[in-house]
Amino acid sequence: MPASISLSGLSWSTPDGTPLFTDLNLTFGPERTGIVGRNGTGKSTLLRLIAGDLRPVSGQVQIAGTIAMMRQDAMEHPNDTIADLFGKRPALDLLDRAEAGLAEADDLAEADWTLPARIEAALLRCGLSAGPQTPLATLSGGQRGRAALAVLILAEPDFLLLDEPTNNLDRDGRRAVIDLIRGWKGGAIIVSHDRELLEEVDAIVELTSIGATLYGGNYSAFRRRKDTELDAAARDLAHAEKTRSDAARRAQQATERKARKDSAGHCARSKGDQPKILMDAAKGRAEASGGAGARLRDARREAADEALSAAREKIEILQPLRMDIPPTGLAPGRTVLRLDGVTGGYDPDHPVIRDLSLTITGPERIVISGPNGSGKTTLLKIITGQIVPQRGRVDLTVPFALLDQHVRLLDPAGTLRDNFLCLNPSADGHTAHAALARFGFRAADALRHAGELSGGERLRAGLACALGGKPSPMLLILDEPTNHLDLDGIAALEAALAAYDGAMLAISHDEAFVRSLAPDRTIHLGI
Incomplete structure (x- = not known):
């Protein structure tokens, strides 16, 4: 019997009783299917229902074959190692006892002597040279993502379940995911907003507030439809x-x-x-x-x-979302930022940024690129004063706004209106509501608490609060802004940034997003 996953009359509600989807009927065969939809429509929840992590309110999930799920957060406990992530610590411990002459005869019969080599091969295929005993806590987010990908390669299931698999990955890590999907012969269900990855799928299911719609073909075909x-x-x-x-x-x-x-x-x-x-x-x-x-x-x-x-x-x-950024009036010849021989980082003995000089003049658009761990985010923190450089000078001469993928400038306990007024003390309530409305938060939405928003909604709210006041920031600093945006949110952000007349400094591994920015220069770190 060929591998398949069938959802029959599937319904699920949030803990407060709000229906997320009702009477959902879908069948997945041995093809690669992308799951898309606006933030909050239940994409990750659907994967968790298929994986058995959640029980549906009604309906059933029928699975013929084996499944393996790659989750957004690969780290379960602080003391876990890569061996724990693979679920192979007992098997590896058995091999250690056998090599030390401490294993019983019955244990030796169960020993898998090929396991270490297969784990190492899976890790290397994903560009990770760490060993099974490496603590997960020592890995960056991108490295943990690669390790989670290696777990799937070792398992060789009939179905892959992938939840935003390219988030936090550098270019090489994203390429490893794309290569895996491109060559995968079994079934795969992939929740993603990564347009490059979605070009590799055979079909796309869009989740909306009124149900699920299946579209044949990859992302380009879906977009045309x-x-x-x-x-x-x-x-x-x-x-x-x-x-x-x-x-x-x-x-x-x-x-x-x-x-x-x-x-x-x-x-x-x-x-x-x-x-x-x-x-x-x-x-x-x-x-x-x-x-x-x-x-x-x-x-x-x-x-x-x-x-x-x-x-x-x-x-x-x-109708796509809209984000309207007000003009800044930045003059073409004005110096926005100057770095002169800057060296710094978290470790004084091993600074990740060394002797870097950079000048941004007028509405220039600059992208900072480099692999995970090359110091991209550290550089932004030095520029914005969160880290004091060991040597060199930083002159940031214009109002700026920094938006990271977690939008930490927002107070989760405050309403969007309160957050706007806190960040823009000279503004009044009318200005706050008008600015939030330009980014899709109309009427009562302005009274929602920031902590209740999805990742994409937080970014929109952060943009509204950072850019909606007066004077408008003349430098916009973005750190992986598309990581938690849905496809409509990314399209809206790209359209808004295309019309932005200020300077921009951005970090992103999303090549399609970088192309949309049309950067004047790219600064490569870690080379």
Whole structure:
């Protein structure tokens, strides 16, 4: 029987009872399927239901074959090693006892002498030279991601379950994931917003608030289909609006005609030219006809209203997000940032940044690149004053905003409105609501607490709070901004940054995002 995963009538709700999806029916065969959707639609939850980490409210998950899941956070306990991540510590301990002559005969019968070599090969395939006894705590986020990928390679399951597998990975790590998926012969279900990775899939399932839709083909095919749907929805909305307008106009015309006829009938009755019985009969016929006409007009209006409401709901689902960044007025010749012979880092004996000089003038766009551990984020902290350089000088001469992937500038306990006013003390409530609305947080959304937001929503809120005040920051510093954004959020961010007239300093391993920035220069670290 070929490997497959079937979801039948699957429903799940959040702890507060809010339905996340209802009566979901999907079947996955031995192909590579991407799962996409806006933040909060339940993509990771769906993987956890398939993996058995969660139990559905109703429905069932049927699995034919074996599965292995790569999670966003590969580190389970502070004292865990790579061997624990593989789930092979007891087997490796047995080999150690056998080599020391301490194993029993029964134990030796169970020993897998090929295991260390296979673990090492899986790690090397993912570009990781660490051994099984290496503590996970000593690995960077990107290295832990590579180790988690190696676990899947060793397991060789019928189905891979991958949850944002390229997050926190450098270019080489992302390439390892893409190569794995490109050559994978079994089934794979991949939650991701990485457009390069999604180009390797055979189908895409989009989760929305109204269910799941399957699209054949890779990301490019999905995007073309979505653009076509958006165009069709826009046409349907325009038609519905015209139909509603026409119905209202015809109703008004009918009301005016009836008023004229009623007025003429009243005049005729007052003259007494016809017998009263005939006048009363004519009045009854007119009232009956008018009532029937009014009911028909009401029915047409209701139908037009329902069609318009349905068209608006559809366009709301399909319409991309918008982020509007106000202008900064940065002059082309103004010096924004100057680094002169900067050396620094967390370890004074081994500074990761050495003798770096850099000048940004006017609205330049600069990308900082390099492998994990090359000091990219450390450099941003030196520039923004969070780390004092050991040597050299940093001159940051304009207002700036720093947005990291976790958006630490927001207080999780505060509302978005409160966060905005805290970061922009001279602003008032109206300014706060207007700025948040430009980034998609309208009306009551401004009173949501930052800690309740998804990763993508936090980034949008951070941009609104950092860029919505006055004066607008003339330098925008971004540290892996797309890591927790969904596809619509990435598209909205790219569009907003394309219109931004200030200077920009960005770290990103997302090549598609970097291309959209159209950087003037790239600074390579760790080379």
